[in-house]
Amino acid sequence: MRSSRAWQRPTLGAVAARAGVSTATVSNALNGTGRLSETTRQRVLAAARELGYAPASTARALARGGTGVLGLTMTAYGDLPVPYTEIPYYAQLALGAISAAHERGYLLMVMPSSLSPWMWLNTPMDGVIHVDPRADDPVRSLLRERGVPMVCDGRPPQPHWGDVWVDIDYDTGLRLLLDHLTEAGARRIALSQPLHDNEYPHLIGRAYASWCAEHDLPTLVEEYASLPDYFTAEREAVSRLLNRDPRPDAVIGIYSDSGHNILAAAGYHGLRVPQDLLVACISEDADYAATTPPVTTLSLRPDRVSDEAVDLLIALINARTCVDRHRLVQPVLAPRRSTRGPVRRGNGTL
């Protein structure tokens, strides 16, 4: 590949020139420091990406006595054998974090979900992104003891003073989804709700309830155990929802496979989607573009979450002030045929 051999490693100045900013701004953008608009930061990172600029921060970190390595921990389910890398949200989060770290000259190590304390205490890391902290999270306390700079992906259940996190704007996300469903004709929108001790289900539940109150619509919720097998558990929960009289005209699920689970339950009840029932879920799973029918999803933008988290963590490691320590990522709606209304009224059984 001659082209790449001829290619010259670009300078900080080349990136600055391409982005039309100062070299100081480039270095701020790459180190997550200073006060930069999101637009500028993204423009600089894009320029660096286009030119293949690789900062030597890891070398600098080593020189400083750091390791140049960031850790990403996914322990939301403790020791349970959860195949994180097969769950689209976590997969995209991990890949996004790896490339965000590389863009800024750091390495990133995804840690296993297993909770062996020696690992958190001994693996050399300059800082850690801790995903979905739970109530009384053992890893969170360990890392705090060890004094490792830590950014939480997701607001901790009981935040301590000084906790730093990237959160997702669930209120706005749920509003997008619920408004979309009402525009499609839904008036009885149900929520299939997992029981778990991270904040995610609670935050979604609260956003759903307050939207319903605001719009003077009923809250229809069925809970299910998220472990060990949420597939069966959620199908049964949705089945209970569909047995209600009057039954819901839309069902929302909040886990990656919820859309498949809801479609299965609807099929079991002889309901056609979207004619008899609208279906949507919060998921990053590309498969929903090819289901029958394709299912509307709300994306939590793990790519943006990981980028913000790495950015913030590197700022913490470099002990920079003037950075926003609580960042908020906006979800995005992908409307598909499963919510193409208006829904047919009636009891909907064949």
Next chain:
Amino acid sequence: MRSSRAWQRPTLGAVAARAGVSTATVSNALNGTGRLSETTRQRVLAAARELGYAPASTARALARGGTGVLGLTMTAYGDLPVPYTEIPYYAQLALGAISAAHERGYLLMVMPSSLSPWMWLNTPMDGVIHVDPRADDPVRSLLRERGVPMVCDGRPPQPHWGDVWVDIDYDTGLRLLLDHLTEAGARRIALSQPLHDNEYPHLIGRAYASWCAEHDLPTLVEEYASLPDYFTAEREAVSRLLNRDPRPDAVIGIYSDSGHNILAAAGYHGLRVPQDLLVACISEDADYAATTPPVTTLSLRPDRVSDEAVDLLIALINARTCVDRHRLVQPVLAPRRSTRGPVRRGNGTL
């Protein structure tokens, strides 16, 4: 999540019992040692996964003076800004390698594509999986100098004695795809061929040519520059193929976005897929299930490749003999509407 708190870390014996094998076999399966059938190995890993068994190999590695860390390097495009984590094959390879390492009690670090030698020389790693080695690969030489155990993903262009690799059975894969196209009625199957100095395009080209010779069918090949922008370059190459008289009745692309590129070129020529032209590509991209029409793909099984590579690397690190040092992964065909024949004869322009 009370359930997970109550959950007890399983023992080696528990895994052995569940898999119906001896504890020695479990340890062989996890350390990639001994002579085990693939079935047994998979059964043990499945049992370990189900029980959430996390071996303490990393702790043992540290005790041995190792780091317990494996590296994965993707440098096929040198310093060029290739967003590996956004390319489905590399994304699945990285995620698969991370989880395969975790299953065996190791950590895995994905290295940036940038070629800063200090990194390869200084980052502590017990061994490295080197993806798509190129001719005169600088990273490969560096790692050999450093004496780091290395497994290549992909047969190196000029293998040295003692090189260890996991390869993909391209001959069988191409045979699957080409037989499928002829069954759909194709007789003039064209190949859109990128120019690059890793082995992949050459191996595919050879497999294609020998199949055509065997079946007494013409080889129709157009080459394009894989860098910097293979989207435009491949559309133009396919366009040249479709301008031939008689024109091809099927086109195969070998990069992840080739299917999209070929569909675009076919549209530009007013050809309907599959009526006027069959389209297929080698890709792991789930989006092809939702394109118009859905595109037939050949999967190179990055999940299996990464699993074999991690398995083999850990065997090397533990200096085990009796392991097969050249492993072969079988591709899998996903037939979709873009190859549903028989294709209509004629010049195909509207």
